[in-house]
Amino acid sequence: MEPVEYDETIHPVVWLNKIKSCCYKNQITKKEDIMEFCKSMIHPSIDVSKSSTFDEILNILKTDALFALFKYSVEEKLQNLKFDPKNKDHVQFISIFRKYCYEAEIKKIKSLNDLIVYFNQSFLKRRKLIRSGSCISLKHVATGKYLTSCNMHYKTGSKGSIVFASQTLSNLNSLWIVSDFENESNPIVYGKNKVYFLNKGVNENIFISRNYKSPSTGNWEVSCTREIYEHLIESDSTNNNDTYYIKSKEIINIRDMETNNCILHSHEFPFTIDNETYQEVVGHKGRVDRNDKWCI
Structure with missing residues (x-):
């Protein structure tokens, strides 16, 4: 580690710690020797010749006019610091933020640690928000199965890609991209943003039919199609939000x-295609019941 001359572009305490580390590495351990070495690394325009302690050196450096300019430059860095919520490395941002707060000697904050904890919690909370473009799974609350589609097609009705509730969340067929053309990457609002659900496995959008009946119970058929159909996401009353x-x-x-104002619904009634059995997903009208609940 090379010794660092104090040039007023570094916080005095940070600089002093670097000087001490350099001394220890070079076997300079006596306080008096370290003190003299510190003085030698400060430009003569800042008079520290009469200082006898490290605290006195720091006080002189901090009362120098250029230290005020240094703090102002750090405050400008703070003002220009931009946080990108899409960046997963939020810890690095917090580290830089804390460094700048320290170097600018911002003292109006009651507790910098409390501020960092609050920021971190807020960021993690923000990351949980569902946005246009988010990839999600939808677990049927009553049966514990996942909303799924695949390349199997109904033999009757629309003959489109089937939608069913799967026991496992094992592949792209149980993942959905929730999107809103008018909202881009902003958070989605309950009962306001009209969204569509694109299945990642079949690359088609979920659709509740207005014409075709489901194969098992005769409710409205749910399939996937290349056409886009809009839906509203409504809050369940049990959410603590x-x-x-x-x-x-x-x-x-x-x-x-788009069609009958139907609600997406599943139940334990099965249907069979080519000797494979699937749990039916349908659309229905009327009051919301326990089989209409999905967990994101």
């Missing part, structure tokens, strides 16, 4: 906005 934004782990209802 003090905002209008949709978060992961919350219980929701999904209502079709």
Whole structure:
């Protein structure tokens, strides 16, 4: 480690710690010797010749006019510091933020650690928000199975890609991209943003039919299609959510906005295609019941 001359572009305490580390590495351990070495690394325009302690050196450096300019430059860095919520490395941002607060000697904050903890919690909370473009799974609350599609097609009705509730969350067929053309990457609001659900496995969108009946119970058929059909995400009354934004782990209802104003529903009634049995997913009208609840 090379010795660092104090040039007023570094915080005095940070500089002093570096000087001490350099001394220890070079076997300079006596306080008097370290003190003299410190003085030798400070430009003569700042008079520290009469200082006898490290605290006295620091006080002189901090009362120098250029230290005020240094703090001002750090405050400008703080003002220009931008946080990107899409960046997963939020810890690095917090580290830089804390460094700048320290170097600018911002003292109006009651507790810098409390501020950092609050920021971290807020960031993690923000990351849980469901946005346009989020990739999600939807677990049927009553049966514990996942909303799924695949390349199997109905033999009757629309003959489109089947939608069913799967026992496992094992592949792209149980993942959905929730999107809103008008909202881009902003958080999605309960009962306001009209969204569509694109299945990652079949690359088609979920659709509640207005014409075809489901194969088992005769409710409205649910399939996947290349056409886009809009839905509203409605909040379940059990959610403990003090905002209008949709978060992961919350219980929701999904209502079709294009056709019959139907609600996405599943139950333990099966249907069979080519000797394979699937749990039926349908659309129905009327009051919301326990089989209409999905967990994000």
